[in-house]
Amino acid sequence: MFDELSDLYQQVILDHSKSPRNFRVLPGANRSAQGYNPLCGDNITLYLELDGDVVKSAGFQGSGCAISKASASLLTEMMKGKTTGEIRSLFNRMHDLVTTGKCEGAPDGKLAVFAGVHKFPARVKCAILPWHAAMSAIEGKQDPVSTE
Amino acid sequence: MSFLSKTHFLRARNVGWDLIRSDFPILDQTVNGEPLIYFDNAATSQKPNAVINALRNYYEKDNANVHRGIHELSNRATAAYEGGRQRAAKYLNAASSSEIIFTRGTTEGINLVASSWGGANLKAGDKVLLTEMEHHSNIVPWQMLCERTGAELLYVPVVGDSGQLDLEAYDRLLGQGVKLVSVTHISNTLGVINPVAELCGKARAAGAVTVIDAAQSAGHLKLDVQALGCDFLAFSGHKMCGPTGIGVLYGRLPLLESLPPYQGGGEMIQTVDFFKTTYAKPPHRFEAGTPDIAGVVGLHAAMDYLDGIGRKAIFEHDQDLAVYAYAQLSNIQGIRLFGPPSGRGGLVSFLLEEVHAHDLVTFADQKGIALRGGHHCNQPLMKKLGVPSTARASFYFYNTREEVDQLLDVLIEIRRFFGSNPGI
Numbered sequence: 001m002f003d004e005l006s007d008l009y010q011q012v013i014l015d016h017s018k019s020p021r022n023f024r025v026l027p028g029a030n031r032s033a034q035g036y037n038p039l040c041g042d043n044i045t046l047y048l049e050l051d052g053d054v055v056k057s058a059g060f061q062g063s064g065c066a067i068s069k070a071s072a073s074l075l076t077e078m079m080k081g082k083t084t085g086e087i088r089s090l091f092n093r094m095h096d097l098v099t100t101g102k103c104e105g106a107p108d109g110k111l112a113v114f115a116g117v118h119k120f121p122a123r124v125k126c127a128i129l130p131w132h133a134a135m136s137a138i139e140g141k142q143d144p145v146s147t148e
Numbered sequence: 149m150s151f152l153s154k155t156h157f158l159r160a161r162n163v164g165w166d167l168i169r170s171d172f173p174i175l176d177q178t179v180n181g182e183p184l185i186y187f188d189n190a191a192t193s194q195k196p197n198a199v200i201n202a203l204r205n206y207y208e209k210d211n212a213n214v215h216r217g218i219h220e221l222s223n224r225a226t227a228a229y230e231g232g233r234q235r236a237a238k239y240l241n242a243a244s245s246s247e248i249i250f251t252r253g254t255t256e257g258i259n260l261v262a263s264s265w266g267g268a269n270l271k272a273g274d275k276v277l278l279t280e281m282e283h284h285s286n287i288v289p290w291q292m293l294c295e296r297t298g299a300e301l302l303y304v305p306v307v308g309d310s311g312q313l314d315l316e317a318y319d320r321l322l323g324q325g326v327k328l329v330s331v332t333h334i335s336n337t338l339g340v341i342n343p344v345a346e347l348c349g350k351a352r353a354a355g356a357v358t359v360i361d362a363a364q365s366a367g368h369l370k371l372d373v374q375a376l377g378c379d380f381l382a383f384s385g386h387k388m389c390g391p392t393g394i395g396v397l398y399g400r401l402p403l404l405e406s407l408p409p410y411q412g413g414g415e416m417i418q419t420v421d422f423f424k425t426t427y428a429k430p431p432h433r434f435e436a437g438t439p440d441i442a443g444v445v446g447l448h449a450a451m452d453y454l455d456g457i458g459r460k461a462i463f464e465h466d467q468d469l470a471v472y473a474y475a476q477l478s479n480i481q482g483i484r485l486f487g488p489p490s491g492r493g494g495l496v497s498f499l500l501e502e503v504h505a506h507d508l509v510t511f512a513d514q515k516g517i518a519l520r521g522g523h524h525c526n527q528p529l530m531k532k533l534g535v536p537s538t539a540r541a542s543f544y545f546y547n548t549r550e551e552v553d554q555l556l557d558v559l560i561e562i563r564r565f566f567g568s569n570p571g572i
Contacts (some may be wrong), residue, residue, distance in 0.1 A: 004180075009507075014566070040506055041536040042522050063536050065504035066566070100424075120510060128248050 007116030009066065012074075020077035023141035026059035034144040035062075037125055042068045042136030046073070046133040048079070055079045058134075065126050067117065072130035074110050078131065084138045091131050098127045150301075150440055158482060168478075169546045171196040171453075183514030190245045190336050190495050190542030195450075201363035207441050213438055215415060225441055228519065232444035233431070239451045240381065247399040249431045250439055254363040255285040257382025257397035258330065260434060262289040262406040268536060269357075270327060272298030277326045277356070279304040279313055279342075281335040281533055284525040290330065302326065306532060309403050310488045311338035318347065321353045321548055322392050330359035333366070336353045337524045337538065338487035339495045341365075348377040352477040356404070366396075367544075368456060369463040372444055373398050385443065390450035395444030404430035405494055411436040418488045463546045466494030469543040473552045480559055486538060495542035497524070500559065503566050505537040511565070512539075515558045517551075534556060 006117035012017045029047035048055055064116035079087055094111055096103040101118040116128045125147035132145040168438050169175060172194045177184050195556075199388040206228065212221035214229045215267060230245075239246040251257045268275070276290050289322045302321050305314045322329070329351040333342050346551045348358045359380040363373060365387025373381055380403075381433055385394040409416055409427050413436035454462065473496045474489050482501030500508060505521035512519050523530045532537065541555060 004509060008510070009565070018567075024299070039522065042506075042529070055224070062354075065506040067507070093285065123510060 004116070004119055008120055010113040010116065012110060016070035016073040020057040020060075020069050020073040020085070022057075022073065023061065024059045025061055026057055027098035028057065029059070029070045031137040031140065033133045035129040035136070035146070036144045037129060037148045039148045040065070040126070042126060042129055043069060044072050044130050044133055046072065046076070046130060046137050048134070048137050050084075050138075051115060053083045053085070054081055055084070060130065060133075065123075067123055068129050071114065072133075074113075075130050075134060076101040078110065079134065080141055087134065087138065091135055095128060095130055099117040100122050107136040134144060151505070156420065159447070163465075165545065165548070166464065168457065171198065171547075171548055173197065173200075175546060179453065179516040179518070181513050182514075185358050185515075185517040185547075185554060187541040187543065187547065187555065188518045189544040189547075190524075190540065192333050192392065193367060193389050193544050194546070195391070195446075196453050198453045199391065199446050199449045200266045201393060203442055203446045206445040211266055211442070215432075215439055225484070228445050228448075229439065229441050232434065232448040235448045235451050237372070239455070240396075241374055242393050242398055243374060244401055247373075247398055247401050249399060249404075249434045250444055251395045251397050252383070252440070253384035253386070253395035254361060254382045254536075255289075255384075256274070257395055258359065258361065259289045259408045260288055260397055261330075261380050261382075261399075262293045263524070264410050264434070265289075265357065266293040266297065266328070267402070268406075268408055270294075270297040270299045273325075273326055274299040275326045276301050277302045277304065277318075277321055277329045277351075279331050280306040280527070281311060281313070281338055281529050282330070282332055283336055283339065283361065283363070284527070285363075286330055286332060287358075287528065288384045299327070304331075306340075306529065307531065308336070309484070309486050311335065311340045311486060313342060313490065313504065315343075319350065320476060322350060322356065326351070326354060326356045328357045329361065330361065331376075332361040333438055334364035334493035334544075335487070335495050336364050336495070337526045337529055339492040339497070340487055341491065341493055344378065345376045345552070348379075352377060364493060364495075367450075367462075368459070379403055379570075385447040385450060388450055389453055391440075391443045391446035394440045394447050396447075401430065404434070407433075409436070410434050413437045415439070424492070447566055452530070457545065466543050467492065469547055469549065469552060470494045470496055472549055473543070473555070475539060476552060476556050480556070480563065484535075484561075486533065494544065495540060497534060497538040498536050498542045503562060505539040506561075507566070508539045508562055512558050517555055519555075519559060542572050 026047035028049045031048040034045045042064035047059045049057040060077045061073045093103040099119040101115045129147045136145045151470040212225040214226040233248045234245045236248045305317045351358045358378045360378045361382040366383035379400050381398040387393040416436040484499045486497040509519045510522035522537045
């Protein structure tokens with residue numbers, strides 16, 4: 001009966017929402033950005049430590065639903081060691097994945113767990129919010145981003 | 149003009165709720181493979197055949213513009229529109245139908261008062277008194293007005309999760325030079341029913357003008373503006389079986405007569421010169437442009453429909469569901485319920501420990517249950533309660549205890565699914 005829900009709330013997502021990784025203010029952060037969805041109240045601040053063009057470390061704080069928490073947690077894990085160009089390309093593939101359920105090539109093993117989101121149009125904004133915050137942090141923007 | 153069939157009146161005497169349910173075609177469907185349980189009535193109610201047919205009938209037979217035509221259809225449209233005004237006056241027990249202004253809804257009604265009354269009467273240092281449980285639509289227009297005039301906002305505190313107003317604080321604040329009090333009748337998040345007659349009486353004695361936000365009460369209980377003693381009262385048609393886009397602002401006639409217009413345009417004028425216009429009397433002074441005629445026809449049908457059932461019976465039914473839901477849901481481990489256990493309006497807001505309201509609402513939706521999750525346009529109240537959002541089940545007379553039981557089952561299932569969640 002809850003097949004669609006099991007698709008949405010895959011074990012990896014439940015795990016990351018219950019025990020979010022890198023859930024902290026990063027002491028060495030030299031970039032940060034806030035993602036805020038005023039309609040639902042999800043509020044996530046993303047911290048990055050950039051060494052030249054490479055992400056050395058990432059962390060986040062805030063409050064949100066299981067989807068946005070898990071998305072932020074997985075994002076901070078996979079950003080480590082990647083260049084900003086690589087992250088931008090991953091962002092595009094993540095965007096395709098959560099809106100269509102498909103994307104060109106494998107986005108990264110773990111990100112595939114978000115494929116079920118596209119069946120829940122109201123929840124796409126939850127999954128993509130931390131990514132918008134990440135792009136904003138990389139680009140050094142000051143205003144909070146929103147996916148609403 | 150009544151769109152209510154005789155059978156409805158016969159039903160009403162015994163109130164056959166099952167039969168009444170069949171007046172709402174939208175309720176007869178499955179959502180995600182499950183029978184629809186519509187528990188989002190505080191956001192908007194569903195529409196009975198009587199209202200849908202009234203709209204269809206108007207557009208099929210009588211549609212024309214109002215107040216200016218000589219031709220037959222225009223006469224009919226005008227009669228329908230002004231007939232709706234008389235019906236609304238009766239619905240509220242207003243002294244005169246000139247006290248009924250048609251608006252787009254509660255929000256526009258409050259904006260009208262803030263703009264017309266506030267613009268003419270407030271000056272720097274004056275105080276506007278609201279409460280901490282107000283909807284954004286009863287906060288933001290006053291903030292905008294205060295920014296414009298230099299007046300200040302004061303708030304009556306809400307006490308604890310049960311959310312009653314601090315009435316001692318109300319008395320104290322009233323004494324600080326308050327010019328206007330605007331308060332919700334029933335809180336859309338807490339379900340608290342405020343003692344508005346008492347609040348209005350005290351405000352009037354203190355020389356303050358009063359506004360009641362009746363968005364959550366107009367479709368659920370009997371309203372008598374003369375007994376309440378308010379100066380203004382605003383509500384929306386769509387939360388009481390009527391169409392979206394139509395609402396009513398009641399204003400006491402002597403006050404309305406003293407106010408400048410809200411918007412300028414056709415319908416609200418007496419004479420227009422290139423450089424000078426004289427304005428129509430209330431209520432037309434406040435209704436610029438072609439109004440929502442069909443909306444008024446639909447609202448008229450909705451008011452007939454509700455009174456056909458009886459607002460006393462509706463209120464008892466809705467309150468029974470809310471009190472039942474509060475009692476049943478309080479058995480769930482780790483649930484936090486907001487608002488008082490009894491003496492409440494027809495809705496229940498809650499949070500399941502460690503489960504975000506949006507995850508909960510998505511889950512319930514897969515079971516065919518329509519809930520609301522979020523801040524309910526009550527961000528300041530959410531901050532006060534210390535929560536980012538809540539889930540809300542809001543009831544109407546077509547809902548049943550069996551549906552509440554199903555909600556309970558689903559909430560227990562949700563707890564099991566998410567298990568222990570340390571959360572953020």
